[in-house]
Amino acid sequence: MAIQEALRGRVVLEGSLEGVRRIAALDAAHKKGGPLVAVAVLYDLEKGPLFVGRALLPEEELFPYIPGFLSFREAPAYLEALSALPEAPEALLVDGQGIAHPRSLGIASHLGVNLDLPSVGVAKSLLYGKPEGFLAQEAGSAVRLLSPEGRPLGYVYRSRMGARPLYVSPGHRVGLLEALTFVKGLPTRYRLPEPLRLAHLEASQARVEAWSTGSLGL
Template identity: 55%
Template sequence: MLQSFPRPKDLREAAAIQKSLAEAVILQGDVGSARYVAALDASHPTRFSKVQGVSVAAAVLWNRQAGGVLEVATAWMDEADLFPYVPGFLSFRESPVYLAALAKLSCFPEVLLVDGQGVAHPRRLGIAAHLGVHLDVPAIGVAKTLLFGKPERELSKEAGSAVRLMHGSVQIGWVYRSRKGVQPLFVSPGHRVGMEESLVFLRSLVGKTRLPEPLRTAHLKAGEARRNSVVVNDK
């Protein structure tokens, strides 16, 4: 299932791959009964980082019924081996190291929750959609910043409020405020999940911070592993 991820030779080829794979995206499905979720986040070096040249991805296997972490797997790649960072092409940079982390989990998840975009993307194939199609598994993108589209109206500051994210007359996701007064998240289905169902699913994972708890844990684990320059597989 975790087959190798293609690396395009340039942005023109990358855009063509995205447009082609976007046709395979299925925006239908209800994952409300799923028990095992894998939250994916990555940590890259900055000019202030003590550890340079290494990017780390964390895959956190989360049990929705128990409301906790079952397993954490991390994987790393040298920055020199990664596709360059270009907005709109994040999947080509981060997916290989995400796949390496997923391969270390003892069981494969029923749903992927990815730090990034689903179909709220200029070519309808953000990283959650790309991974979802690549693995043929339900996937949802949860981004901290807006990449594409416009909210249909102003979002209330109340916790749990949501408005549709639009591209013209087409809905491509949600603008969602998880906690009162915090900056919103941008939620969009990636593959095999419906638009309404993606928001319902995310709301079931709300914790005490802005991010849903599985993604918050993945963010912390990826940063911790990269800072320590240690790749771990905690079970």
């Protein structure tokens, strides 16, 4: 908690991702009794997926699962997966929270500050805060996500008609509205933006492989 309190002072909530072309989409998968698998999909917004970096962290080395402290569990594996990419991304798209976090330092913010990269969190469930109002069913609808004190944390966003909402919050070096604008501009065939959907599929497949063989087959 002290680390999070210290690092949140380094989070920059300004900046645009306009012109960014190559991002790393990050997702992880874990099954009790097996290793945690982290995946970084290097995705070119003009060409599509280019490369997949994977990392495996044995369960005995994992930080315990405690809500609000996910970065201490998953970030070490993400850093290893990112190091496996042939080039550094221009920005990070993370399956998790940015500043929509009790101490304003979700995993997207923690990684962004650590690597000094623009980052955006796209979470599938709500961790902290509440929607400012009703979210319409139409694709592209968004309402602000507010802290208990009324401070803007990001947006509740519906990517597809009738789909369950996503929770978009800036991680580091990007503004609140700019983070939403960036996510809205990503190719999206299903609920998740395509780069994150691919990362999720890769992580799920890698988890199955690691569970059955004890390795990633690399």
